[in-house]
Amino acid sequence: MHAESLQDPLYLAMRAWARDEAGQAAASACMTCHAVGTFEGRTIGVDCEACHQSRTVAGPKDLTVDTALPVRARRKADAPHATVADAQLVSGAFCLVCHAELHNQAGLPVCTTGPEAAENPQGPGCLSCHRAHDFPGAVPALLARAATLAIEPRGNEVIVTVSNVGAGHSLPTGSALRQIRLDVVFTDRAGRRVGDNATDAAALFARLLQDKEGKSPAPPWRAVAVARDTRLTRGELRRLTYPIPAGAAAVEASLTYRRAPTAIAERLNLEAHKFLQPIEMARFRRGLP
Ligand code: HEC
Numbered sequence: 001m002h003a004e005s006l007q008d009p010l011y012l013a014m015r016a017w018a019r020d021e022a023g024q025a026a027a028s029a030c031m032t033c034h035a036v037g038t039f040e041g042r043t044i045g046v047d048c049e050a051c052h053q054s055r056t057v058a059g060p061k062d063l064t065v066d067t068a069l070p071v072r073a074r075r076k077a078d079a080p081h082a083t084v085a086d087a088q089l090v091s092g093a094f095c096l097v098c099h100a101e102l103h104n105q106a107g108l109p110v111c112t113t114g115p116e117a118a119e120n121p122q123g124p125g126c127l128s129c130h131r132a133h134d135f136p137g138a139v140p141a142l143l144a145r146a147a148t149l150a151i152e153p154r155g156n157e158v159i160v161t162v163s164n165v166g167a168g169h170s171l172p173t174g175s176a177l178r179q180i181r182l183d184v185v186f187t188d189r190a191g192r193r194v195g196d197n198a199t200d201a202a203a204l205f206a207r208l209l210q211d212k213e214g215k216s217p218a219p220p221w222r223a224v225a226v227a228r229d230t231r232l233t234r235g236e237l238r239r240l241t242y243p244i245p246a247g248a249a250a251v252e253a254s255l256t257y258r259r260a261p262t263a264i265a266e267r268l269n270l271e272a273h274k275f276l277q278p279i280e281m282a283r284f285r286r287g288l289p
């Protein structure tokens, strides 16, 4: 994703939409984190030098690559270029230059991974989970260990429990486009659907932004308020209760991650793009007494 930070099709489409609706200044502001300036006046994406040969005083705005600097590394090494040990890089503190908190023009926080993780100062740093150097994020392997799912029948109801066990921050985190949906389906003895939770708004885990007309979800540059934030905070265990419909013999729950709501993917003509296909995170099935 870092290598794609300037070519990523969802990013390009959202930036074009921001430009059409809010003007060039709004679109240029995106470059603060998706691009890095160099000392010689070039613009690059989140490339090697952005993390290994850059300096900043006040965050992403003035992050500048300077190839005269020694390369920041885990330890000073014998390399054909100068290197320097950098504790900030290894602890993950440096990640927060771009991942801490992003406010839009209305002052609304639209991306808050840093503060979400900081709620537990003893918690592991970013790199303990995003360890591989391709910095995997919302990929099937990490999503599969992010949450657990369980179903417990009680009387004429079932209690579905969803827990954020694997993310060091809210689930989902990052861009306000991200959504996770819990689907619960009841079937009879013949496997026919006899009920589901399709209309339950509480089964969508997302931070939905709202514009000044009260419309939601609104894109980040137009947002003036958070309509609702139903994401699972770090370590949270959430219980949802559903009545067992007549004739139900089994119940199945599944959790699905989407990088962007289907309506936005369709609006941007990206619904067929491989990045925007739903990813199954967990599934749990049991018979009913
Ligand atoms: C303060 C830094 C910052 C600024 C400014 C910023 N972004 Fe981002 N953006 C990020 C980070 C960090 C991520 C990765 C978080 C994630 O994956 O959820 C990201 C991810 C995204 C994604 C998701 C990409 C994908 O393929 O899933 C889109 C789309 C996006 N940004 C669009 C924009 C647009 C449009 C703007 C300007 C209106 C903008 N960003 C401004 C930091 C920033």
Ligand code: HEC
Residues within 6 Å of the ligand: 002, 046, 047, 048, 049, 050, 051, 052, 072, 073, 074, 075, 089, 090, 127, 133, 135
């Ligand atoms: C998003 C920031 C980021 C980007 C981009 C990045 N790196 Fe790294 N790199 C790190 C971090 C953090 C570590 C230390 C990881 C660890 O603790 O193992 C590291 C470690 C390394 C190491 C091991 C050196 C040591 O510390 O022992 C090498 C070599 C390296 N990176 C090369 C590259 C190259 C080449 C690129 C571009 C293709 C690149 N990096 C892009 C953050 C980054």
Ligand code: HEC
Residues within 6 Å of the ligand: 001, 002, 004, 005, 006, 008, 011, 033, 034, 035, 036, 046, 050, 051, 060, 063, 092, 094, 095, 096, 097, 098, 099, 126, 127, 130, 135, 136, 137, 138, 139
């Ligand atoms: C110069 C700004 C910058 C720095 C520094 C940075 N990132 Fe990112 N990161 C981004 C942007 C921008 C994106 C989204 C790129 C896109 O797809 O448009 C991103 C994406 C990601 C993703 C992928 C999210 C997904 O959707 O799957 C992960 C994980 C991530 N960063 C972790 C890290 C970690 C860990 C560090 C520290 C070693 C770090 N980042 C440092 C800007 C940065």
Ligand code: HEC
Residues within 6 Å of the ligand: 092, 095, 096, 099, 113, 114, 117, 123, 124, 125, 126, 127, 128, 129, 130, 137, 138, 139, 142, 143, 145, 146, 166, 167, 168, 169, 170, 171, 172, 173, 174, 175, 178
């Ligand atoms: C305890 C493990 C853990 C720690 C610590 C952790 N993460 Fe994550 N992260 C995950 C898992 C699991 C996912 C996939 C689920 C999700 O998207 O939330 C993820 C996803 C992400 C994403 C992608 C979100 C998306 O949907 O695009 C970004 C960006 C990210 N993490 C950044 C960070 C940063 C920055 C830190 C440090 C402040 C950090 N993470 C600390 C486990 C962790």
